[in-house]
Amino acid sequence: MAEITVSNLRHSYDGDLSDPARLALKGIDHVWRDGGAYALLGPSGCGKSSMLNIISGLVRPTAGRVLFDGRDVTELGPEQRNIAQVFQFPVLYDTMTVEQNLAFPLRNRRVDPGRITRRVREVAEMLDLGPMLGRRAAGLGAAEKQKISLGRGLVREDVAAILFDEPLTVIDPQVKFDLRRKLRLVHETLGLTLVYVTHDQSEALTFADQVVVMSEGEVVQVGTPEELYERPGHTFVGHFIGSPGMNFLPCALEGGRIVFDGGSLPAPRGLAARPGGALVLGIRPHGLGPATDEAEAVPARLIDVEDRGAFRIAEIAIGGNRLRMRVGERDWLPADGLRVAFRPEATLLYANDRLLEDAHA
Numbered sequence: 400m401a402e403i404t405v406s407n408l409r410h411s412y413d414g415d416l417s418d419p420a421r422l423a424l425k426g427i428d429h430v431w432r433d434g435g436a437y438a439l440l441g442p443s444g445c446g447k448s449s450m451l452n453i454i455s456g457l458v459r460p461t462a463g464r465v466l467f468d469g470r471d472v473t474e475l476g477p478e479q480r481n482i483a484q485v486f487q488f489p490v491l492y493d494t495m496t497v498e499q500n501l502a503f504p505l506r507n508r509r510v511d512p513g514r515i516t517r518r519v520r521e522v523a524e525m526l527d528l529g530p531m532l533g534r535r536a537a538g539l540g541a542a543e544k545q546k547i548s549l550g551r552g553l554v555r556e557d558v559a560a561i562l563f564d565e566p567l568t569v570i571d572p573q574v575k576f577d578l579r580r581k582l583r584l585v586h587e588t589l590g591l592t593l594v595y596v597t598h599d600q601s602e603a604l605t606f607a608d609q610v611v612v613m614s615e616g617e618v619v620q621v622g623t624p625e626e627l628y629e630r631p632g633h634t635f636v637g638h639f640i641g642s643p644g645m646n647f648l649p650c651a652l653e654g655g656r657i658v659f660d661g662g663s664l665p666a667p668r669g670l671a672a673r674p675g676g677a678l679v680l681g682i683r684p685h686g687l688g689p690a691t692d693e694a695e696a697v698p699a700r701l702i703d704v705e706d707r708g709a710f711r712i713a714e715i716a717i718g719g720n721r722l723r724m725r726v727g728e729r730d731w732l733p734a735d736g737l738r739v740a741f742r743p744e745a746t747l748l749y750a751n752d753r754l755l756e757d758a759h760a
């Protein structure tokens with residue numbers, strides 16, 4: 400396994416770098432640590448597959464460098480990079496048995512037969528493929544076939560990293576959950592560097608130690624699932640992660656207070672300089688609650704309440720702002736005279752979409 404560094408990576412599919420807005424990748428610097436379990440998360444078209452294909456060597460970046468353990472591999476093709484890649488749809492040989500399919504990447508590299516048998520059994524065991532090693536792939540269902548594809552990615556011990564490009568899209572939800580758990584287990588057992596591409600936040604958050612969030616050709620935040628949830632570094636992350644996403648209120652700092660349409664709150668103590676650029680207050684639905692005896696509360700109007708089983712999501716209006724507030728099943732929500740408290744540690748400020756790091760109340 401290797402540490403993979405991408406440095407000032409820019410990519411345009413027509414080779415023209417003159418218009419930054421049109422680039423598939425807009426100057427990315429990132430280090431994929433050796434042995435890390437990463438998710439690469441972002442909406443369709445944000446550049447995830449481009450990044451993955453540049454790491455594996457399937458696509459050459461228009462500008463920038465790719466380093467494996469400090470060695471520049473930018474000009475090398477996929478076969479010289481030693482990367483395993485698992486795609487959305489199963490890639491295997493229908494006429495071969497499960498065992499032959501799993502062994503194929505090793506036989507191809509003339510690995511010692513004894514080692515092949517051991518490794519194939521080990522990986523088959525981890526993926527629950529042991530009982531079907533002798534069966535032909537042709538007769539198996541989509542989930543089994545994709546498990547074999549995953550297994551073919553995992554059997555090689557010499558790879559720099561294993562890249563998964565939305566590998567569970569064709570799998571039904573229950574099996575998906577199971578396979579994700581297995582992949583985590585495989586990661587813990589084998590200590591491989593895994594990069595898992597997905598546009599599904601729950602997949603990313605349950606799989607990865609570190610989530611790399613991309614938007615419009617840029618990496619907007621790298622962090623643990625908890626960091627992304629509790630302290631989104633960018634308004635895009637607040638909006639994209641969480642269901643429902645973060646609430647945002649345009650605001651200004653005046654006389655030591657954050658002032659927004661419909662109310663105000665004390666300004667964060669740590670805020671040294673007055674930030675420039677468009678300022679917004681961000682707060683997760685669980686950072687809001689009906690005020691009990693809080694001195695600082697903001698008048699709000701209840702619009703609607705949605706039952707989500709163990710909790711409810713209330714839609715409220717504060718001035719001209721619409722917000723979502725998470726409330727317990729038994730919390731009392733008055734139709735008139737509702738006052739809402741903002742949990743200070745969940746109240747974050749963003750200038751030009753970037754979190755002001757020292758800025759919570």
Ligand SMILES: Nc1ncnc2c1ncn2[C@@H]1O[C@H](COP(=O)(O)OP(=O)(O)OP(=O)(O)O)[C@@H](O)[C@H]1O
Binds near residue numbers: 412423441446449450
């Ligand atoms: N082969 C290609 N030729 C031209 N443009 C491309 C090509 N592949 C991707 N693009 C463009 O590059 C941008 C990034 O696409 P990319 O496939 O990397 O994003 P993605 O996040 O993986 O999206 P998806 O989840 O839909 O695959 C998009 O604007 C896309 O249209």
